[in-house]
Amino acid sequence: MTVRRSVILGTGSALPTRRVSNAELAQEVDTTDEWIVERTGIRFRHLAGPHETTGTLAIDAAKAALAAAGVHAQDIDLIVLATATPDQTFPSTATKVQAALAIDDCVAFDVAAVCSGFLYAVQVADAMIRAGAHTRALVIGAETFSRILDWEDRTTCVLFGDGAGAIVLAAEEGSDRGILASKLHADGRHNELLYVDGGPSTTGTVGKLRMKGREVFRHAVVNLASVMTESLEIAGLTAADVDWVVPHQANARILDATARKLGLPAEKVVMTVDQHANTSAASVPLALDVAVRDGRIKRGDVVVLEAMGGGFTWGAAVVRY
Structure with a gap:
């Protein structure tokens, strides 16, 4: 029996324009570069500006992944987007990606499993592809955690940043990949x-x-x-x-x-x-x-x-x- 697998054709990512060092953060938060590096290894993070959202980052990451994969947006028939910080309570941020990519019709929805969200999204998309329901999927993880941080709590606010990453999955029969x-x-x-x-x-x-x-x-x-x-x-x-x-x-x-x-x-x-x-x-x-x-x-x-x-x-x- 031929095995149908979900193969990664391409990857992409996107980061907000603003890059913030520990030293810059220490001007606003009661912390130091040494304290952050020793406990976490973090030196920099990117923080979303007023016009950057989970959706805009997801769109940019998706475009980069499509370009790397050599796949046209219209060939995508499934979008699964993992996020804990959606642009709106509803509709899903995945549908905003769909609209921005000018995809006329495809299945598009969000999954919420916080930091594990991308792994959950991968398994969902993989199962749908292996079942034969879909052939090409965009799987995206995107967040603007800076929007939900308590900037007076130095034990948490120094740990997080904003960004997005995406992969293009495609069905392949008999592939060892x-x-x-x-x-x-x-x-x-x-x-x-x-x-x-x-x-x-x-x-x-x-x-x-x-x-x-x-x-x-x-x-x-x-x-x-x-x-x-x-x-x-x-x-x-x-x-x-x-x-x-x-x-x-x-x-x-x-x-x-x-x-x-x-x-x-x-x-x-x-x-x-x-x-x-x-x-x-x-x-x-x-x-x-x-x-x-x-x-x-x-x-x-x-x-x-x-x-x-x-x-x-x-x-x-x-x-x-």
Whole structure:
């Protein structure tokens, strides 16, 4: 029986114009460059301006991915966009991307799984492609977390940035490339460890991000190492087969600890957190695009994508690029 797989044809990303260093941030927040770097590894982040939104960043990332893939927008029949910071409560930001790309008709919707959102979106799109319902998909992670930060809380506001990343997935019959396996999890018992204290049906406001960092760190290292192992086992591979890990860019210490737990050398881990901070659902596709465009990730490489976010949600996907 011929296997139908979702193959990544191209990647793209977009960042707001404004790039903010730790030193610049320290002029507005009670913090220092040394404090931020020591605890997180972050040195810079991009913050959206008045005319930059999750939607505009998603559109730019989608256009870049389409160009890299050599695919016309009209050939896309599915858009799945992961975000926790949509332009509007409804309609979905995915439909704004659809309209901006002048796609007459395609399935377009958002998924919400915070920092794991892109992994959730990938599995949804992959399942729809493998089922035969669609042939070419845009999968996007886009965020403007700066809009929901409490800028008086130095323990959280220094951690996040804005951005977007996208991939073009296409159905291929009998290919040895593509998404080989994926695994997702969620555990709502940990809501109070990482959440936003607002919402349409509770406070009628957007709210601000709240986080208990130490507890999140502990869960992240255990959960991410576990789900990466699970996804590799489903794919019939081991850590020794992995060429690159593209993790959620939350904290350099989490990335290092997860790699050690799996016995992976640090040089196999793509790290962009120092330049972009935590861009939530955008961080995995953004880091993937960086590593593809600078030549680190090449066709045929085995790449593991992984992330964990509020909820808790977490997941991983194994891809032969």
